[in-house]
Amino acid sequence: MPSDTTPGAERERWAPTHGEPYRPTPYRPARMPGGESLARAAELRARMEERRTVRHFSRDPVPAQAVLDAVACAATAPSGAHQQPWTFVLVKDPVVRQQIRAAAEQEEELSYDGRLGDEWLAALRPIGTDAVKTHLTDAPALIVVFQQRYWLGPDGTKRKHYYVDESVGIAVGMLLSALHLSGLAALVHTPSPMRFLAHVLERPENEKAFAVIPVGYPADDCEVPDLLRKSLDQVVVEV
Ligand SMILES: Cc1cc2nc3c(=O)[nH]c(=O)nc-3n(C[C@H](O)[C@H](O)[C@H](O)COP(=O)(O)O)c2cc1C
Numbered sequence: 001m002p003s004d005t006t007p008g009a010e011r012e013r014w015a016p017t018h019g020e021p022y023r024p025t026p027y028r029p030a031r032m033p034g035g036e037s038l039a040r041a042a043e044l045r046a047r048m049e050e051r052r053t054v055r056h057f058s059r060d061p062v063p064a065q066a067v068l069d070a071v072a073c074a075a076t077a078p079s080g081a082h083q084q085p086w087t088f089v090l091v092k093d094p095v096v097r098q099q100i101r102a103a104a105e106q107e108e109e110l111s112y113d114g115r116l117g118d119e120w121l122a123a124l125r126p127i128g129t130d131a132v133k134t135h136l137t138d139a140p141a142l143i144v145v146f147q148q149r150y151w152l153g154p155d156g157t158k159r160k161h162y163y164v165d166e167s168v169g170i171a172v173g174m175l176l177s178a179l180h181l182s183g184l185a186a187l188v189h190t191p192s193p194m195r196f197l198a199h200v201l202e203r204p205e206n207e208k209a210f211a212v213i214p215v216g217y218p219a220d221d222c223e224v225p226d227l228l229r230k231s232l233d234q235v236v237v238e239v
Pocket of ligand 1: 051052053054055127129187188189190191224227
């Protein structure tokens with residue numbers, strides 16, 4: 001477990017609040033002047049539009065604390081009943097990354113050799129992906145995100161988690177934003193099926209892999225597919 005050396009990080013440790021009474025606390029953030037909101041929103045939009053999924057990574061190391069800070073940002077995500085149903089496994093060990101690559105490529109070969117079906121393969125064609133997953137060993141770090149499908153207590157007690165897919169999806173979105181805004185490149189890789197990840201990383205029975213996120217810098221000769229994003233009027237409906 002990485003120790004959190006960030007100043008101010010020595011706070012109370014979370015424990016389940018299941019069944020506890022409502023405990024309100026004041027929340028009075030300073031209101032940002034409208035002009036500043038506009039300027040920040042425009043800057044953020046421009047920076048986010050630069051984000052691309054990277055599949056060709058340099059082997060250069062990344063600042064470890066920047067990755068931890070990005071995970072800490074992800075862990076501020078809202079979640080159903082504040083159950084925070086996520087685990088982020090940071091994999092730097094090259095032997096383990098190689099194991100993950102070998103297992104992922106085994107699954108991906110079956111997928112690209114027909115398991116995906118024509119419709120899925122056609123959807124992937126413009127993205128240019130295939131069964132070779134060099135990013136799993138080139139990127140200096142992998143963040144393997146697990147969903148905690150239910151809460152599992154130390155004595156084996158199980159409790160239902162609510163909106164797990166939605167909560168983990170939002171956390172991963174925040175993780176990708178944090179990595180990008182910290183100058184790091186990433187990819188959401190979802191080998192299908194990905195049961196092997198829980199096995200290789202020895203995760204408990206309540207955890208199910210959600211995605212593998214290689215993190216690093218783009219290789220000098222990195223290319224990305226020439227894609228268009230939907231324009232604002234294609235995604236917004238104002239009522
Ligand atoms: C849920 C999800 C699963 C994805 N799975 C894969 C994947 O397995 N392999 C891959 O190369 N890219 C994967 N991607 C990346 C998408 O292909 C990529 O986000 C999309 O093509 C748009 O490109 P951009 O991120 O550069 O804007 C995935 C993205 C999401 C959100």
